Amino acid sequence: xxxxxxxxxxxxxxxxxxxxxxxxxxxxxxxxxxxxxxxxxxxxxxxxxxxxxxxxxxxxxxxxxxxxxxxxxxxxxxxxxxxxxxxxxxxxxxxxxxxxxxxxxxxxxxxxxxxxxxxxxxxxxxxxxxxxxxxxxxxxxxxxxxxxxxxxxxxxxxxxxxxxxxxxxxxxxxxxxxxxxxxxxxxxxxxxxxxxxxxxxxxxxxxxxxxxxxxxxxxxxxxxxxxxxxxxxxxxxxxxxxxxxxxxxxxxxxxxxxxxxxxxxxxxxxxxxxxxxxxxxxxxxxxxxxxxxxxxxxxxxxxxxxxxxxxxxxxxxxxxxxxxxxxxxx
Amino acid sequence: xxxxxxxxxxxxxxxxxxxxxxxxxxxxxxxxxxxxxxxxxxxxxxxxxxxxxxxxxxxxxxxxxxxxxxxxxxxxxxxxxxxxxxxxxxxxxxxxxxxxxxxxxxxxxxxxxxxxxxxxxxxxxxxxxxxxxxxxxxxxxxxxxxxxxxxxxxxxxxxxxxxxxxxxxxxxxxxxxxxxxxxxxxxxxxxxxxxxxxxxxxxxxxxxxxxxxxxxxxxxxxxxxxxxxxxxxxxxxx
Ligand SMILES: Nc1ncnc2c1ncn2[C@@H]1O[C@H](COP(=O)(O)OP(=O)(O)OP(=O)(O)O)[C@@H](O)[C@H]1O
Ligand SMILES: [Mg+2]
Numbered sequence: 001x002x003x004x005x006x007x008x009x010x011x012x013x014x015x016x017x018x019x020x021x022x023x024x025x026x027x028x029x030x031x032x033x034x035x036x037x038x039x040x041x042x043x044x045x046x047x048x049x050x051x052x053x054x055x056x057x058x059x060x061x062x063x064x065x066x067x068x069x070x071x072x073x074x075x076x077x078x079x080x081x082x083x084x085x086x087x088x089x090x091x092x093x094x095x096x097x098x099x100x101x102x103x104x105x106x107x108x109x110x111x112x113x114x115x116x117x118x119x120x121x122x123x124x125x126x127x128x129x130x131x132x133x134x135x136x137x138x139x140x141x142x143x144x145x146x147x148x149x150x151x152x153x154x155x156x157x158x159x160x161x162x163x164x165x166x167x168x169x170x171x172x173x174x175x176x177x178x179x180x181x182x183x184x185x186x187x188x189x190x191x192x193x194x195x196x197x198x199x200x201x202x203x204x205x206x207x208x209x210x211x212x213x214x215x216x217x218x219x220x221x222x223x224x225x226x227x228x229x230x231x232x233x234x235x236x237x238x239x240x241x242x243x244x245x246x247x248x249x250x251x252x253x254x255x256x257x258x259x260x261x262x263x264x265x266x267x268x269x270x271x272x273x274x275x276x277x278x279x280x281x282x283x284x285x286x287x288x289x290x291x292x293x294x295x296x297x298x299x300x301x302x303x304x305x306x307x308x309x310x311x312x313x314x315x316x317x318x319x320x321x322x323x324x325x326x327x328x329x330x
Numbered sequence: 331x332x333x334x335x336x337x338x339x340x341x342x343x344x345x346x347x348x349x350x351x352x353x354x355x356x357x358x359x360x361x362x363x364x365x366x367x368x369x370x371x372x373x374x375x376x377x378x379x380x381x382x383x384x385x386x387x388x389x390x391x392x393x394x395x396x397x398x399x400x401x402x403x404x405x406x407x408x409x410x411x412x413x414x415x416x417x418x419x420x421x422x423x424x425x426x427x428x429x430x431x432x433x434x435x436x437x438x439x440x441x442x443x444x445x446x447x448x449x450x451x452x453x454x455x456x457x458x459x460x461x462x463x464x465x466x467x468x469x470x471x472x473x474x475x476x477x478x479x480x481x482x483x484x485x486x487x488x489x490x491x492x493x494x495x496x497x498x499x500x501x502x503x504x505x506x507x508x509x510x511x512x513x514x515x516x517x518x519x520x521x522x523x524x525x526x527x528x529x530x531x532x533x534x535x536x537x538x539x540x541x542x543x544x545x546x547x548x549x550x551x552x553x554x555x556x557x558x559x560x561x562x563x564x565x566x567x568x
Contacts (some may be wrong), residue, residue, distance in 0.1 A: 067436040140524075147524035153513070153560075190368050197501065199457045199517035233365040245420070245461050245525065269364035274338060321524075 001182040002066065002075040003301070004096075005294025006053070008089035009081025009109050010133060011040040014047040015056040016291030017064045017071070022119040025064035027284070027291040028056050029184025039162060046084035053092050060290070068100045073306070075297025078106030079318030080134070086314040094312050103306035105297045106313070109288075109321040110135060111146060113254040115299065116292035121279035127248045129239045130320075131176075131265065132288075133158035134254030136235065137233055137262040138200060138242040139320060141328065146320045149242040157231055158257045164227060167212055168220050180224045181260050187225020191218055195230055200241050204232045232263045236270050249276040258286040303327040339461075341374070343377035343502065349399060349409050359500075361407035365568050374406045379498040382408060384502040393447045394466075395496045413464045413495050415475040417482065420460035423526050426482045434493055435535050440494040440537020445515070448496070449544050454510045456501030460525065467492035503541070508546065512553035515540070519558075 002025070005016045014029035033046035043069060076093035090106070097104035114128050123217060128139040128146070136157045138150040158177060160284075165176035170183070194210050196203040211227055222251045239251055252269055258264070264280045271278050285292070304326040333347030333356055344354040359374045361367075382401050385451045389395040400409040419437070441463060448455055455462075467475075467485045475481050485491055503510075526532065542549040 142524065143527050147527070147528075148520070149524050160521075190366050192368070192372070193374065195369070195396040198513055199459065199501065199521065201517060201520075229366045229369060233369060236364055237340055241457075243335075244339045245459055245521070270362070273360075275364065 001298070002064075003075055003294040004060070004295055005075040005107070005290045005292070006089040006093050006288045007077050007109070007112075007288050007293045008049045008085050009052070009077045009079065010085065010288060011045050011048075012288045013056060013085075013088070014288060014290035015053070015060040016289055016294045017060050017066070018291050018294045018298065020302060022057045022295050025066070026060040026155055027289050028059045028063065029287075029289055030056065031174075035273045036171050037166050039166065042082045042084040045057050045082065046088055049085050049088040053088060056290075057092075066249055068096070068232045070100075071100070071102055073115070073298055073301050074102050075107050075293045076104070076312075076314075077109050077112070077293055078283065079315040080109060081314075081316065082084040083314070083316050084250045086316070090312065090314040094309060097309065097312075100296070103301065104258070104309065104312055105301050105306045106311070107293050107297045107300065108318055108320065108323045109293075110137070110139075111323050111325070112292040112296040114139065114252070115296040116289075117254040117279065117281060118297060120281050120285050121252060123250055123279040123306075124251040125237060125248070126252035126279055127243050127246060129235060129251055129253045129258070130255045131157050131235060131253065131257035131263070133162060133219060133257075136202060136204070136254060137320065140241050140242060140246045140248060141165050141325065144245070144325055146323065146325060148319070148321055149245065150202070150238045153198065153201050153203050154205040154294045157204060157209065157235060158229055158255070160208045160231060162228070163208060164211060164215075164223075167215050167281040170220075177257060177260065180228065181262060183221050184224040184228045187219075187221040187223070189218075189222040189225075190229060191226040193226055193230045195234060197234050197237055200238045200245070202238055204231060204234075206233060221321070228260075228262055232260075232266050235263070236266050239267065240270055240274070243274070243276070249274065250279060251276065252279040254281070254286060258288050259283045299327045334532060339498070341377070341486065346412065347409075352560060353412045353414065353483070354399060354409050355396065355412045355459055357408045357410065369387055378403060378406045378408065380502050381499040384499045384504070385410075387451065388448055388453050388496070388499075391447050391451050393444050393560070394493050396495065396497060413466050413497070415469065415481050415484075416466045416495070417478050419465060419494070420525065421478055422465055422485065423460060423529060425478065426486065429486065432489055432534065433486065434529070436489075437491045438532055438535030439539035439542075440491065440538040442541075443543045444494060444496050445518075445536070446540045446543035446547070449511045449514070449546070449550065452504050452506045454503050454505050454532045455496065455499065456503060456514065457498060459521040462496070462498040463493040464497055465491050465493070467470045508549045508553040511546070511550040512557045515550070515554050516557045549558040
């Protein structure tokens with residue numbers, strides 16, 4: 001059975017086609033970036049998605065060498081995310097479902113990142129470090145749900161990096177976080193910045209406002225370097241706390257910031273000292289994509305069925321631990 | 331020195347060893363390769379100071395806390411009294427079967443009281459989880475407790491869990507802000523919800539014990555509901 005998945009919860013719009021084994025037949029994506037010095041706003045992002053989604057569907061079908069008649073399930077991101085961009089994917093998904101009389105299912109974006117990660121890396125039961133522009137969470141599976149052990153109590157790590165990139169007027173292309181990573185490689189001096197860990201939770205707002213204040217006093221390379229070293233150390237520490245608390249020994253990194261090689265290396269070093277194992281992915285799967293929605297929708301559909309059209313809404317808030325994980329058996 | 335590893339926490343290795351012939355717990359904060367050396371040194375020094383200082387302070391107030399016996403600050407090592415026989419609240423909740431309502435409430439009230447006493451002296455524990463609390467049961471005469479199952483059986487036999495100890499003060503700090511106290515409680519609420527989802531009334535019962543003993547319970551609990559709301563609102567984006 002083939003599933004078509006639509007993801008558009010933030011600034012990327014993507015259409016993926018997968019089978020139930022998780023083979024990815026197509027997964028094209030387009031990214032909207034605001035002008036330098038500004039982020040992506042909901043209205044403009046939704047316009048971008050509207051302009052591109054139909055083309056991406058054609059592209060995905062052509063790449064997979066199939067037509068809509070071969071699709072057995074339509075999946076879309078139900079949330080969490082920005083309302084306007086989410087509405088585009090939900091609308092197109094409902095239309096396709098009715099036009100072609102195909103079952104439909106709405107998917108939790110965060111759960112999709114985790115399932116895609118487990119699929120691609122083969123991680124069985126990892127502690128998940130979910131780091132993106134909108135989320136920073138430490139998650140582990142327990143009793144039928146993905147439970148959030150730790151999270152940011154204010155802004156997400158990706159948001160912190162993006163906003164600092166804007167202060168420094170670092171370009172948004174290909175991604176602000178990527179450009180910070182490149183600058184950080186040339187940094188040598190460590191500048192002391194606020195470090196805030198509360199149990200398994202982290203806070204980045206104090207760090208961001210402090211580094212904003214000193215932004216013109218140091219070279220950008222050193223600022224980016226110190227920002228990464230500090231923010232990532234906080235994440236690695238909370239991930240390790242959660243591991244100790246859950247007696248877990250593997251980590252899966254998902255979400256856009258998970259592409260950052262410095263973060264991957266730090267987690268790897270933490271794990272070496274514990275005799276643990278890292279599962280990381282490259283940008284094809286770390287970054288939001290349609291295949292993760294298609295695959296998660298499909299395993300969910302096969303274990304507990306589809307959704308009524310009336311229930312196919314979208315929602316800005318949709319916690320990871322609200323989803324009943326019916327497809328895992330322990 | 332003869333010692334063996336009993337736990338590897340987030341930053342420390344915890345060993346069982348001897349000091350002047352007595353069994354002791356040795357907590358060592360090792361240098362972590364993943365963080366920048368300057369950051370690493372700063373964190374470890376700061377935490378060992380906070381930990382020993384606040385453990386002593388809170389112990390004086392009557393909160394059950396292991397006695398700190400010796401501190402090697404240069405190497406970030408603490409020697410402390412071993413809680414024995416003892417079991418973490420986490421292990422107890424995960425492994426004990428058919429725990430009576432009575433025992434659960436006794437446990438919860440004692441945890442709540444401990445946190446209240448800490449907050450009364452403006453000590454924020456900073457990492458309230460069930461891993462960081464230990465139960466030392468009342469041991470009946472002649473009983474031999476060799477492993478955690480024996481300890482669990484001993485606890486279940488009594489109507490009283492025994493003494494509930496607070497450990498791990500590495501993230502503790504002093505503050506009189508209701509916000510910090512509320513976040514302290516919120517961290518615990520989430521730790522219980524995620525690891526012990528079946529213990530649905532445990533946190534409520536802890537708050538009951540907290541209310542009875544904390545001088546500023548009302549203000550802090552009002553703040554807690556605000557912190558919870560913020561938590562729900564925050565998860566907006568994907
Ligand atoms: N005084 C003690 N007596 C008996 N067992 C102890 C004692 N202190 C710690 N332990 C055991 O060791 C484990 C880890 O100790 P602790 O929580 O202090 O370290 P940690 O979690 O590594 O610290 P941190 O969170 O600061 O990195 C505890 O969960 C408990 O099982
Ligand atoms: Mg601990």
